[in-house]
Amino acid sequence: MKQSFTVRQGALDGVEVFLSVARHRSFRRAADELGVTTSAVSQAVRALEARVGVALFIRTTRSVGLTEAGERFHARARPAFEELVSASDAARQLAGRPSGLLRLTVPRGVVPTVLEPIVASFCRAYPEVQVEIVASEALVDLAAEGFDAGVRMGQYIAPDMVTVRLSPPFRLVVVCSPSYLASRAAPESPDELTDHACLRWRRSGGAIAPWTFDDNGRAIEVVVNGPYIANDFPTLIGAAIAGVGLAQVPEPVAARSLAEGKLQRVLDPFAPLTPGVFLYHPGRHQVMPKLRAFIEHVKANAGGRGRRHHLHE
Template identity: 40%
Template sequence: MHKSGLVELEAVAAVARYGNFRAAAEELGMSASALSHAVAGLEARLGVRLFNRTTRSVSLSAAGEQFVETIMPALAEIRRAMEGVNTHRAKPMGILRLNSSVNAARQILTPIVLEYLKRYPDMTVDIVTEARLVDIVGSGFDAGIRMADSVPGDMIAVPLGGNLNFAVVASPNYFRNRPKPTVPPDLLGHRCIRARWPSGVLYRWEFERQGESYTLDVPGSLILDESGLMREAALTGAGLAYLSEWSVKDDLAAGRLIQVLAEWTPAGPGLSLYFPGRRLVPAGLRAFIDLIREVNGRRG
């Protein structure tokens, strides 16, 4: 039997990751036609269909899911071995694959990611954003970025700044005919924009001041699962939103949003980059970590 090459395996992994042949081909630097032939050739030799294809979608078959789950850790090891050779270069080169929540990616994009690309023009940063926590090793990522309290215990974590402050905000228009809440229970008489965790559970708003605490299942007819959408809804006057202070700082400064209950909103754990400690740290990731620590040092 013909032995499958690394290009074919990478092709299958990329199509599985994107669910799209064209996007996978762009990542691998090959034509969509060449990628399709590589996948089809591998399927022919294996004697099974790895993907279910229609004119509108591409999805893994049952056999494909099992195959990809098996090869992904091996491909990650091969990439790390190749990155090991990269440590002998004067400057890192290659691809740094990161998995992150959307809001975390927004926070690090300008101060860290774009600065990193300026310093290391031979590097490519590939950020995949999703709400749920994934197995970064099994999914082929070099590192993940999440809230510090969400980092798996077997990972090495590098803080991305300090604690994260939160804010309860609404538009001036929302408060035009309503009193501002002064204590958390006042929220029960307001319209709130509710948040859903990736697990499907609705977030209960948390408050604390001088040893007194509240956890409220706030009322509201709008439920969203992404902070950018919550901010947009708050700006239009849809209700009160519980958001990271970072995400609304410009709106607060410009008067587009008004913060309430500031003395009641506690700081939460900040963001951390994390990666497996039992493997060689690729040169590109090591340079990224060094930049994070440099930026943290400037922030004091």
Template identity: 40%
Template sequence: MKNAHQLKNADLFTLNVFLAVATHRSFRVASIELDVTPSAISHSVKSLEQRLGVRLFNRTTRSVSLTDAGGRLAEKLRPAISSIADAMRAVDDLRDIPCGNVRINASEGAIRMIMRPVLARFLREYPQVHLDIVTDGKLSDIVAGGFDAGIRLAEAVPRDMIAVRVSDTVRFAAVASPAYFAERGRPTVPQDLYRHDCIRFRFESGAIYRWEFERQGIAETINVNGPLTLTDQPLMVDAAIDGIGIAFVPDHLVLDALRDGRLDRVLTDWCPVQPGLCLYYPSHRHVSTGLRVLIDTLRNQPTSIRVD
């Protein structure tokens, strides 16, 4: 007797559609990821539900959530679809020229610092590789999200991942406009910040970042106050240039403004140094030729650290 759930033509696409919707909890986002119309996504999900005879998603005008059946199906499908993708990548590796899609998840700061300097050259050298880069301020699960790799600070990389260092150490900077310091004075120790207007950073989780300082083994954590809270570090830099207050950001974002005098730096000897950025990927997943040449490119750029 034939298996009632034997795979037929186009079933693999339908299952990929289901997983995309399950991951993003959004038909619209799934359609963007798969580069098809939202109606095609809806039709595929509806056809799969009809074929299986169960509802896979609870849908309202505001939200999409998995039913119990949908959750179980997603849990079983993810490793299977991942294995199929790995098998296809292994065949692609037999090609002489790297090709295929490489999906990267990273913060906006990491993209500006690590990816932007090499993008044009990389795409010229490997025209058959397509980079799909998603900027994300939260620590997403790259496996569940269908990403080939992520880029984060070394300390934030999950332990079960393979990490490749792709940047020098990252130093933070407390900065404001010269006009602001002329009016309000310059803090000389972290506690002085309580008397200043500070531009705060909010994580996507909703938590407010507490500024962390260290000098000669003494650590200080300051829960600053100020008139402005943002979720975008480049906007924090712009706000500091406009004289709104003091911003605390990775110094690569403010180098130009420091050079040309739009910003001034304080508490330099208190600003901590972070281990730097790593590109990371699952230890169990096959590394495609596209991802491999991207790693080589990032490690060999002038500002990267070679890690053997």
């Protein structure tokens, strides 16, 4: 059975005053240090003693000393209070300048094509920020998983996220190796994909994505079949290069293999245009300096395309 706990109101009230009096052995000097009246110091100490349930100071007309209970309280309260002050200072430092750990969740295929140049120059510009890239296709809960921001293709980002463009819009292209077409004709329309081995992409939610096409301005989806399923585009491209079948992938991810002749396009007139790749995060009120610096760096290094906006405005 779950036990109920409550945090007592004002549990730390008077502790700083107590420590100041104990340090100076004087209510007046403690009041001077804290910028309050001697009467306010006395009231705070009396309230703390009442809450603790025991006298903490021995008071005479000439001196102030700690009782045995006061000594025990001081021995534990002083290092604990100093640790709280240090914790506050550490948190305040993160709010004041770009520093700390910046965690980003990023699809594998985006890392070499879009993110590596930006991250490299950012690390040089902000040496106090450590950047951690977690390559994953899953659409994770940023806050729950401890990420500052994520990177995804625009169509997969929730509409309430604030986004920063990382790439221009690009096409989804169907590619295959020249060896795959050595013994069969290339498809000339999406309808002909039933006669081909199609390499399929499993989304993070578990569903296998249909292939999408643009048929003279009309968006169509085709459920394809084939011998190979993967959950990231680089793996699909590797299988396509090996001649396993056709793959539909973002054009920038396949660009090098296309340029080297390892892959070739098919169904090019039907290739749909996608919004592109975006950095996204929950909102402006939760932006720490490290993320704000990264956003500004993206804007300055993405060819003027890094304008912040809501995707579905």
